[in-house]
Amino acid sequence: MRMNLAICISGGGTTMHNVLIAHKNKRLPLINPALIISSRPDAGGIEKALKEGISGKDIVVIDRKRFKSSDDFGEAIIQECRLRKVDLIAQCGFIPLMPSIVIQEYRSMIFNQHPGPLDQDRLGFGGKGMYGKSVHHAVIYFAKRVGRHFLTEATAHRVTDTVDGGALLGIRKVDIMEDDDAFSLAARVLPQEHKLVIEMIDKFSREGKLCDIRRNTPLIRENEKDLLIEAKKAGIEVFPNG
Numbered sequence: 001m002r003m004n005l006a007i008c009i010s011g012g013g014t015t016m017h018n019v020l021i022a023h024k025n026k027r028l029p030l031i032n033p034a035l036i037i038s039s040r041p042d043a044g045g046i047e048k049a050l051k052e053g054i055s056g057k058d059i060v061v062i063d064r065k066r067f068k069s070s071d072d073f074g075e076a077i078i079q080e081c082r083l084r085k086v087d088l089i090a091q092c093g094f095i096p097l098m099p100s101i102v103i104q105e106y107r108s109m110i111f112n113q114h115p116g117p118l119d120q121d122r123l124g125f126g127g128k129g130m131y132g133k134s135v136h137h138a139v140i141y142f143a144k145r146v147g148r149h150f151l152t153e154a155t156a157h158r159v160t161d162t163v164d165g166g167a168l169l170g171i172r173k174v175d176i177m178e179d180d181d182a183f184s185l186a187a188r189v190l191p192q193e194h195k196l197v198i199e200m201i202d203k204f205s206r207e208g209k210l211c212d213i214r215r216n217t218p219l220i221r222e223n224e225k226d227l228l229i230e231a232k233k234a235g236i237e238v239f240p241n242g
């Protein structure tokens with residue numbers, strides 16, 4: 001039985017595009033891309049979805065600014081998902097905070113991607129302001145000063161009320177090169193994000209669930225907390241818009 005997938009985007013939709021290509025190439029045989037939700041009417045991903053054969057009626061713009069409350073925004077998302085009997089929601093570059101009522105409705109059936117290392121309820125490269133190249137800049141800043149070998153990661157995690165605070169679902173490690181900057185590192189991490197999201201969707205379609213994973217040791221040591229704060233601040237200052 002095929003499962004219906006909703007993909008939430010806000011911008012160019014590169015991850016969404018890779019998912020749709022994977023579906024077209026029979027790499028996601030148990031998935032039906034049933035709904036694309038864009039938080040912006042001018043998102044470049046809309047055109048990509050149309051070119052990949054998604055019907056215009058299944059590409060819906062739900063702009064947070066048009067709703068008085070988070071619950072109203074969430075109810076609009078839920079209605080579109082219910083209409084198409086969505087089984088799984090993938091946030092692929094979705095900027096608005098997902099409303100609590102959506103998370104409750106689709107608990108265990110909604111996940112997000114992230115371009116850096118996370119550690120759920122412990123210290124990591126997530127939280128407010130940590131998206132796009134701000135993450136990569138922060139990771140490089142940290143790695144150059146921490147005094148131990150440090151890798152970056154593309155990660156997938158459950159969506160909760162806390163930004164980037166959900167349990168880890170998948171990790172793909174990426175080396176940091178000596179001459180890396182945020183742009184070069186982003187270019188190597190992004191393909192791993194795409195592969196990880198496709199892997200998560202395929203796993204859910206075959207097993208009907210995604211299992212939490214937890215690191216054996218904390219990503220960030222207690223004595224590195226101040227350096228992490230400094231690194232994240234530097235990333236946001238250099239790339240305030242991600």
